Amino acid sequence: MAALTPTEPPSFAQALHLVKLGTAPERYISTFPALSYDYAPNQPLSLARSYGGHAFAQAIWAASQGISTSNPDLHVHEANGYWTQAGFANRPFIYEATTLSLTRSFALRQVTARQPTIPSEECPFPESDAEKNMGPVAFVLTCSFKRRELGSGYGLKFDVEEYGGVLRKELDAHPRHVYLRGPNGQGLIRLADFPSIDVRTPDLREYNGGKRGTSHRRLHVYRASSGRLGLHPNLLAALHAYVSDRAGLDVLRHAFGVDEFGVSGSLNHKIVFHVSPEEMALDDKTWFVQEMSSSRGGDGRGLIESRMWSPSGTLVATTVQDALFRRAQAKLA
Template identity: 30%
Template sequence: MDHDDAAANGNQYLSFAQLMRLDKVGDGAFKSTAKAFSPGGTTAAYGGHVYAQAVWAASQTVRRGFVVSNVTGFFILPGDTTRPFVYHVRTTRDGGRYCTRSVDVFQEPQGGICFTCTCMFKVDEQSDYDCQDPYDLPRRYRSALGDRRPEDWPEAPSVDSPWYWEMQAANNGTNHAFPGLSLRKVDMEPFNQDRGPLERRQLQFYSTTGDMAAVGEEHNLHACAHLYACDRNSLFMIPNHLGAGDGYTQMASLSYTVVLHVTSQELATQVNGKKRWFCQEARISRAGGNRGLHESRIWGEDGRHIATTMQDGLVRIGSPSKWAAKMGSARKAKM
């Protein structure tokens, strides 16, 4: 597999802090400094980059102690890894415990908006109640997880589709480098093989790379790591779990909502120099009309449910006869 020209995209191992770094270019305006990852090594930017960095830009305008709790973003135009992103942040409201920002994102030379989002920040609070579903990943997914640790699983493929798996196999497992995170995909076939599309699940473990302590008490940077992780290969689950493999003809994120449920300390990706592993438990809950809905829960090492995500995606899939022709007899969906 040919590796990418660094001048074209950001497919290189880089610390998360370096990946998210911004230059201030005006009042409420910020510019990216690192190039975005490109799945498959083209110049199409990974959507999770602009999603997370837009919130990081917005966090530069809030008072200390406010940490992102809710984000809804809309993907308008494809991102291009050869051009920097410019983030324009608007103050919607500043309150005592909550504040809201809107962010419009452009690429130079400035054209139309490529991404827009509204994000809410809040101060940490404790309450007399704290309810969540029981943490049962080790038990429920025992057939897939076994006794393996998060770091024992292989890197998630650059593109989670049969054509890319074949390319990896032909090149001794070579993968496009993913910046910012160590992200590992669990082979879920033992769990998924006898289940229908909506009952199948995908687990991914992730942790941040580089020294997060070097940036100081930047709780929002840790929060943005979860936003960056949750979009990784998400829509590719839809054709995979439907049995269509790479029989899709078009795929793009339309909108993404993430709700963060816990305090800034529980969102921390590293504590006292030790990295934490988190697990994204994902499923598809609806597919039709050339769209699909990807949902997930993100769990901490201690079994805390830290975030919930929902992504609406454009997914056009050809007829079943075309799937079969495209998949070929040697392609087996890895679900």
């Protein structure tokens, strides 16, 4: 009988849960399947590619494991991930972490992720899956950790009025589900729900009328799906990284008028956190905003930039993502 996903959708902490393997080298195995477009509870493990933001966030959490206990005052400062192979939802990720530099106030860690060459026969994934033959490195992350600096903050506040009445309405009235056009004529694909996270996509067709490239915008608003998420500070940072990869390629599609594409996927994704963890906490009452745009598309690649704002209008994080984005018929303009 094929291995099934858990009957109940996992929480975010469960979805990113890691089990340490032995003592040296420092290795971890994921226990729950990575999110895929067709992820569904109590269904066979998906044969589809996994959501790239899952490996990105889980690698950040893996990098945190060797820091959180010995250096609890060091929190995620920046993460830069590179996808080198497609990830799959029907087998675990095996993460290997190493420390590149460690001082009293700063640490730099590297994480590589591989997967077994064959699907898992159990879910949650058993530690014995880590003994199977491993495929090539699928994802590489460098992640820095920094001690909080004292002093007042400064910076621009998010301008809600920029988008007229779109963000003044009840935000839970915006669509929960997002449908993307699949590659190679596969029709529409609905993004699966994120664990513990309620994400909505405001309709910006009126705002974007006639705007292309840098002027074109996409917004996501997100909050905890229930209560307040009591997560470790570095896992909380990983949550925002998890959201940040949502529908990034769709930004390029609309910003440059691309109707269809062949091969596509993220090449690398960088996130820089600007605030301390307490300013990133999520609950089910207030909404964070991700504001996305693109300044470049061409030569088979596209750049996706985003700013992630707290409910008080403070800039929480900035992301830059470079994606492989090949048009089926012609180059991007």
